[in-house]
Amino acid sequence: MNNWYFHRVMALTPTKMWINNVTRAEARMAIDAGAQGCTQNPSYSWKMLTHAEEALYAGKLLDEAVKEAADDNEAVCLLQRKLVCKVAEIFMEVYEKTDGQHGYVSIQGDPIHEEDPEVIIAEARKNRAMSPNVMIKIPATEAGLAAMEVLIEENTPLNATEIMGVGQMVDVCEMYRKITARTKKRPVMYFSLITGIFDEWLGKHVAEEGIKVSPDVLYQAGLIIAKKVYQVRHDRQYPLGYIGGGVRGLQHFTEMVGGDVCITMNWEGQADKLLELDLPVVSRLFNPVQDIVLEQLLEKVPAFRKAYLEKGLTANEYEHFGPVVYFRNMFVSAWKSAQKMARERRNELAGTAH
Numbered sequence: 001m002n003n004w005y006f007h008r009v010m011a012l013t014p015t016k017m018w019i020n021n022v023t024r025a026e027a028r029m030a031i032d033a034g035a036q037g038c039t040q041n042p043s044y045s046w047k048m049l050t051h052a053e054e055a056l057y058a059g060k061l062l063d064e065a066v067k068e069a070a071d072d073n074e075a076v077c078l079l080q081r082k083l084v085c086k087v088a089e090i091f092m093e094v095y096e097k098t099d100g101q102h103g104y105v106s107i108q109g110d111p112i113h114e115e116d117p118e119v120i121i122a123e124a125r126k127n128r129a130m131s132p133n134v135m136i137k138i139p140a141t142e143a144g145l146a147a148m149e150v151l152i153e154e155n156t157p158l159n160a161t162e163i164m165g166v167g168q169m170v171d172v173c174e175m176y177r178k179i180t181a182r183t184k185k186r187p188v189m190y191f192s193l194i195t196g197i198f199d200e201w202l203g204k205h206v207a208e209e210g211i212k213v214s215p216d217v218l219y220q221a222g223l224i225i226a227k228k229v230y231q232v233r234h235d236r237q238y239p240l241g242y243i244g245g246g247v248r249g250l251q252h253f254t255e256m257v258g259g260d261v262c263i264t265m266n267w268e269g270q271a272d273k274l275l276e277l278d279l280p281v282v283s284r285l286f287n288p289v290q291d292i293v294l295e296q297l298l299e300k301v302p303a304f305r306k307a308y309l310e311k312g313l314t315a316n317e318y319e320h321f322g323p324v325v326y327f328r329n330m331f332v333s334a335w336k337s338a339q340k341m342a343r344e345r346r347n348e349l350a351g352t353a354h
Helices: 005-012 024-033 044-049 055-068 072-097 117-128 142-153 166-183 195-209 221-235 267-277 291-300 302-308 315-320 322-353
Strands: 016-020 037-039 104-107 134-139 158-163 189-193 241-244 262-265
Touching: 005 016, 005 024, 005 267, 016 024, 016 267, 024 072, 024 267, 037 072, 037 262, 044 055, 044 072, 044 322, 055 072, 055 322, 072 104, 072 117, 072 322, 104 158, 117 134, 117 142, 134 142, 142 158, 142 166, 142 315, 158 166, 158 322, 166 189, 166 221, 189 221, 195 221, 195 302, 195 322, 221 241, 221 291, 221 302, 262 267, 291 302, 302 322, 315 322
Parallel strands: 016 037, 016 262, 037 104, 104 134, 134 158, 158 189, 189 241, 241 262
Antiparallel strands: none
């Protein structure tokens, strides 16, 4: 087992694997494979409700949630809590073995009302009460940053997510510094740069806009942002952990090997594929970016420029930035599907009661 790919990566480099949106069985397999943490997003409940192995289990939890909650949205929040609570229980093994350094399970709730800091804060407090290894995952938008300020003061472990550019990361880290200097509270905190989703969205965007750029150049866009984020974090000695998320290709892990980063990925088709390939462990993060590649992206792709330049976006533009909207729309769609199933189950259970 210690010769498995991810164990070898950890033995030779500071790079760690986290696992995303897991079933209970995948959580256990991921820990065996070397996973040091776990992320869930708002699509998680719907994924489990429609998963071949977990649908029955998730359906039973949904019935419980519907009976306990006053409305369908609260039922989905409660269902997510019940599902994540079990995963957090599984990851307590890692948390305890590392004295709380690793083994966190992050939960990101209701994406529909996330423009309201008070909603984020109230939900975060309920989620945090589940387990000591639960980490609250919040979008790095204006509302999210306002909520994070309150939660840092409460010593809440956080994961600032939906980061798609350098400036967003800087704002999160500077906010953490400001609040911790004032309050002297220093909870564990990570930021999540969603490299794979950025690449996926950028590919669609370039095609829609008719922007002529080499596929070889475009392929590197998200990873160039990731490398700059790493450099800025290192140079300014920001104390936050770095999570790379939204993996869409195996390069989103392999090209980050060598850095003090955690890359979170799905088990099926990603983590299991890397285990199967059993690649040589090669440090790649510090390979330099070719000038010609960076120049073409900055010149031809305005959206890349916004993400790459530290002042490319302002805080009130984050939630409206194309890849952030694209990512959130996935969450809203899945959340609404879960709400619809909750409503249907509520009606069915009410009918059975009569």
